[in-house]
Amino acid sequence: MKEQPLLIRDVPVSERPRERMLKDGIHVLSNQELLAILLRTGTKNESVLQVAQHVLQAFDGITMLKDATIEEMCKLKGIGVAKAIELSAAIELGRRIHNYMPEERYVIRSPEDVSNYVMEDLRFLKQEHFIALYLNTKNQVLHRQTLFIGSLNASIVHPREVFKEALKRSAASLICLHNHPSGDPTPSKEDIEVTRRLQQAGQVLGIEMLDHVIIGDRKYMSLKEQGYVK
Structure with missing residues (x-):
């Protein structure tokens, strides 16, 4: 008998990424769960968590994801242009935050x-x-x-x-x-x-x-x- 796909609605509410983030904080989430929040939806046959897992497997966890192109992301099942663009934007924002250097503040002594x-x-x-x-x-x-x-x-x-x-x-x-x-x-x-x-x-x-x-x-x-x- 063919195994039924695991959809996000089949995951207990308390274990869904968004609900876990609200309840326990963002730091407890795995890379898979963070990706799932960004992707938002899965496919007809796979949950968003499964799609997120495919992305991580394709890019060696998050090691190569930071340099992934939109074209490379779109080759994955469940990732269209819109989702690839959103992922790229999130990655770029993270990169800019990491590289941000605050401007030197003016010091007043007199x-x-x-x-x-x-x-x-x-x-x-x-x-x-x-x-x-x-x-x-x-x-x-x-x-x-x-x-x-x-x-x-x-x-x-x-x-x-x-x-x-x-x-x-x-x-x-x-x-x-x-x-x-x-x-x-x-x-x-x-x-x-x-x-x-x-x-x-x-x-x-x-x-x-x-x-x-x-x-x-x-x-x-x-x-x-x-x-x-x-």
Whole structure:
């Protein structure tokens, strides 16, 4: 009597690749199961798991699969052009992730570093831009965010908006800065008040505000150096 093909619906639900991935995590899946998820469907006579097994057998496990062409994949039963393209795209994406080298992050060790980082972007602006630089434990810039545009005052610059991004980025600390369109970086009463409010909020949240730097025209002023940031 001819043996009936094993279809994916014949596999217990708890043992199907997608269900196992959701239940136990992707790391427990075999290469066959990962391939089966990418292939999605089998053929009339074979389950997707069996088709995945044929692919692995044809390419010596995953050893040669990374270099397989679409034409070579299409020679296998159950693999058409669409599936071959999807497999090739997944392999290429994995290769790019493996080879990815993060760009070197800018390190801030002084107010001068802050100035060098933003001076040319800010010194010609006609409105005040309030910006936060979010840093990791090595004082590398994780993210730069323009938070407010307009005259600086305590009602506009709310600590909630400043520190929301810090929490989102898991930042260890932050540096605030803004420009003075007049070109004179001397802090105003409002600048000092905003600085104190933000510093207090950072102390509560455990995210240190390292400085508030005011950018003028080729000049800057650090409120930390002026004694307003402790």
